[in-house]
Amino acid sequence: MTVDQIIFLIVAAITLFAAFSVVTTGNLIRAAFWLIGALFGVAAIFAILHASFLAVVQVVVYVGAIAILFIFAVMLTRKDMRDQGAQLNRNWKFGAFLSALVFAGLFFLLRGWDGVSKTAAAFPSDFDAVAALGGALVSPDAYVLPFEVASVLLVAALVGAVYVAYNHK
């Protein structure tokens, strides 16, 4: 095993453990902090994949904003913050079975595909992914429409969410 394989396995194990704790911890604040751990792990995976920009954006957007929003929301709905009876619903066995089935299905699907054991070519050292991304996001041949639509989507979300959350007296 090479060094990067060992690093990957450690990061992946930590991430999956954190993700598992997110869905099983009774204390919701703890679950939110575990989610942050899992998101950090995914950021590390992005860094291993040479996607520096996405790794940092993952930390800035998810850890810096989305996780804080979760924590705020948990504290605003305080009554359900700590363990109160069962955290899982009646059908949890069925849910566990279904998600295990999804994993098994994906696993066997992947095993049947021959492109799966492919290894990556060396990363071209003169390639600046951020500049390429910047070019693609505003180029009319590429992603300018999704780029602008994302802006509209976020503004729509802002307007809707503020309206819903605002305390109309």
Place this chain on the structure above:
Amino acid sequence: MDFHKDPLQIAANWLFGILAGWGVADLWAQVLIGFLGIFLLIALLMVVDILLVWVERKVVSRFQSRIGPNRVGPFGLIQPFADIIKLLIKEDTTPEGADRALYNLAPVLSMMSVLILWAVVPLAPTILGVDLNIGVLYIIGAGAIGTLSIIMAGWSSNNKYSLLGAFREVAVMLSFEIPMLTMMLIPTIFAGSMGIAAITQAQDVWFFFLAPLAAIIFLIAAIAELGRAPFDMGEAESELISGYNIEYSGMKFGMFYAGELLHAFTFGSFWAILFFGGYRFFGLEKVSAFLAIAVLLFKAFIGYWIIMWVKYTLLRIRIDHMLIFNWKFLTPVAFALLMVTAFMNALLAASPTWLYVSGMFLSNVLVAWISLELARFAAHKEREKTENALTADARR
């Protein structure tokens, strides 16, 4: 290779030779040397941090017409070391009902979020931790960890005041992050790169002269991000006692305190790097790497001194005023400035340097003037409304 130009590379090569002589594999030798270098840098930062405690106490006492620490050692220089010994042997209490794991993790994360910022700081042309091509965003990402540590400390202490302080502090930090991010876009536009080293290299003309307004907004946002006065609503001593770190004592409190000071110094150096050329000073950096470090530290201390000056001059601002100041004034101005800068940058792309610089400077001044006039107009209207309401009340 000249020792004055690139001391670290020479030291690394020397160490590498020794390790290779011992039969250590190349990869591990490199990792070990990297580890040692990082350890050295962080240890140095801790020493600077101890010095900062002394500087802060001395400066605040001068601002308040006192003398400050002057008993322990010459000019009280040994005072911070005495403080450390006191913190080390002080009993440390954990409040009842605290979430112990998070309670102990928070101070460590708080300090870490500051230390890791220095991974991307170019100390000299050749002395640079990591040249990430997304350095500017890395700063914000590290700040996110700091925000997290505050909310962690506030929640896990099992105390109303600490939670209230954490909430306020986080609300302020989040709000002011937007103008800060926006102002970081402006050096990015000028340099055509997000790498901190590239931004430093691109400053043949200091970016302060291209975007003075951006530098000022960045400083305001940075002070708010640090949670220092006048934006220290999160730890308002007279109302919340000490905010999110109220239940902490001993070395854990020391970590929060030292982290805050080092954070201020770090933002002083980022201000210097993004807008005042970092280690560059009329070609001095080309003479010797040590001179470059001295230049950067000097500029960083000036930035730090300005942050202190603001802290000890201005009064605390109420939280609603603070948030409204950010969302209704600073953020729109920042975005307007960004649009104007992007537009002027494209318009003046082919023009000579003097025209480019003066055009940028004038457009900044124009944006500042228009926004201040608008703010004055709005303030007049607001004042009139309040006064009318008051006189109506009095008549009744």
Place this chain on the structure above:
Amino acid sequence: MIPLSWYLIFSAALFSIGLFGVLTRRNLIAILLGVELMLNAVNVNLVAFWRYGDVHNIAGQAFAIIVFAVAAAEVSVGLALVISVYRKRNTIIADEIDILKW
């Protein structure tokens, strides 16, 4: 070197864990936490395919960026709804929210 399959299996596992959370948790916020995990699994896939395909074709990263925007929109609206429901019904347990029964 790490083969592509490791990333895909990692992402499948993350997705399944998120799905488990969404299907079994009773608390609305916890359900949203599960959704976040699932979105992240998708992003890992997109970036892995970008890296293992042609690096100069930036599509994988651009898609991942759009997924970030969608995740942000989803969280902001979702949590706003949770808070609104909490204000009206004083609970955020999914089973007990049955205003739309009829």
Place this chain on the structure above:
Amino acid sequence: MSSWVYVGLFFLVGLIIPAGAIGAAWLLRPRKPNPIKQMTYECGIETVGDSWVQFKVQYYIFALVFLVFDVETVFLFPWAVKLGSLGMFAVIEGIIFILILIAGLAYAWRKGMLEWV
């Protein structure tokens, strides 16, 4: 990747040193706990009620506005990096992007949702 290995090392050392300082204090400090010492601080009286009090929804609204602006500003970074070589068309696109964003802020402002009631 190699530069990220150094960042990882930085994280590691940045964790170890503060943890080491706290650990040293843990070894050196006296330990005499008693129930009153460990009580939560509240202006010299005993804590009243639950410490985890409920908060104003305004905090959430500001966090929400922040989230949307954060994501959008981050989107602008690749645009800013490439701006020098793209010309006027890309600048106009970026400005439209920002204007859409400002429209959202203006809406929240007009509806009085940015007030701290």
